[in-house]
Amino acid sequence: MKTTKILFAFILFCNLIYAQPSCNCKENLILLNNALKENYAGYQYKKEGFNGIRLNALFQQLLIKADTKQYQNYNCARLLDAYVTAFEDKHTHLNYLGIGHLARKLSEEAKDSLFNAITEKISINKDSLILNQKNSTNYLEGIYANNRDTCVVFKNTNFLHDYIGVVLNTNKKYWKKGEVMFELKQNQKNQYDYFLYDELHSLESRRDIKVSQMNIDSWKRISSITNSPQKQENLISHNQKYCDSTLYLALPTFDSSYKPTITDFLQRNKQKLRHTPNLILDLRGNGGGSDDTFAELIPYLYTNPIVRQGVKYYCSQNTIENLQDELTEEENLFVRKLITRMKANIGQFIPLHETNELTIKLDTVFLYPTHIYIIVDRYCASSAEEFILIAKQSAKAKILGENTAGCLDFSNVKSYAPKGDIGVTWWNLDYASTISQRLPESPVDKNGIFPDLYLKNDIDWIDQIYQLIADSYK
Secondary structure (H helix, E strand, O other): OOOOOOOEEEOOHOOOOOOOOOOHHHHHHHHHHHHHHHHHHHHHHHHHHHHHHHHHHHHHHHHHHHHHHHHHHHHHHHHHHHHHOOOOOOEEEEEOOOOHHHOOOHHHHHHHHHHHOOOOOOOOHHHHHHOOOOOEOOOOOOOOOOOOOEEEEEOOOOOOOEEEEEEEEEEEOOOOOEEEEEEEEEEEOOEEEEEEEEEOOEEEEEEEEOOOOOOOEEEEEEEEEEEOOOOOOOOOOOOOOHHOOOOOOEOOEEEEEHHHHHHHHHHOEEEEEEEOOEEEEEOOOOOEEHHHHHHHHHHOOOOEEEEEEEEEOOOHHHHHHHHHOOOHHHHHHHHHHHHHHOOOOOOOOOOOOOOOOOEEEOOOOOOOOOOOEEOOOOOOOOHHHHHHHHHHHOOOOOEEEEEOOOOOOEEEEEEOOOOOOHHHHHHEEEEEEEEEOOOOOOOOOOOOOOOOOEOOOOOHHHHHHHHHHHHOOO
């Protein structure tokens, strides 16, 4: 799935500048919940069992906060974002009008006043913080820097975050020491959702970011306030002896624009592929795209019939309107029939196709490559995970790396824009309109797809695969 950039809402600062009516945050939160309930294919599924209890409790907390002065206007969007993020579906997110949109039009004095009013502040002293927490065993706490800022990260738990990054020093014009520049919230996968405020205090929000003892996303640890040992990398060079028996293809995306690259690789290496025993497919960072992009690779993976599970649409008027807007000549007849079925089943699920499963059967099983090594990481999502599920059915393929992102159970993104006065000018919702028929027996989103073999993080992953190839010849 592609990284989502969310611009933090500036909701009617016009109260101070243009004298327009203020945002009623509680009304917007209720409107958002109704939009999810009426359109999002995962709403009922996510509301079951423990997750439902958790989501309902969070919603009640947010309603209480939304009724307070603090969360009217500017900060309301942080509450809406917290609610959508709690559903833990990377295909479902909010889009906002960023505060920077207005800030650029203000005088320097007005900018300073605005940012001072909306930014969370923490009283902090670097030396005393290090002294007080020097015996902490929490591996995330410490001092981190990027090319412009230095922040201290420490545990600060509430319903919006578990950790905060507070400015120690910065060369950004509109930031000051003691202001919260980013937040981390642990999710149900024991990974972290990340909320970073940019130079003009707009928010970039990402889910399941990479954290370690030395890094929080792009932040590098420069001084630890824990006694935890620091991990050292131990890299080895690629085993050149087995390079001639191996082909390598990087697949950083399955966006349709990348399809010609795959086609070119297969055409240029057509003869080699008939005799080369090993093929490495590097999917690291592949957030998805189109299943059609990887279709040409399937014959090389194929060893037996491949079963693909279908999806079901949740029928809503808004989704129908989206489908009508997307109609093309090529899919005109099929989509029109789908729309007709959906209109007769509002509020219900219907299968996209008449059968729940699609079986791929090919006439030929290629002898080579005999071993296909597929590298995956936590950023592999959506159609990349669909490709991995296909590969797992091949006797040739081996999946290596770490668990994938978990972004496949709910898909086919559609858009909802509020109608009327509430929220209409500053937010809209992207939501997944289909649910996989693998559910509930075989979910992917909860933990991602497990690799056949976990690779070590302190040794180059390609080197580890070459070592596997070398061991196979012994």
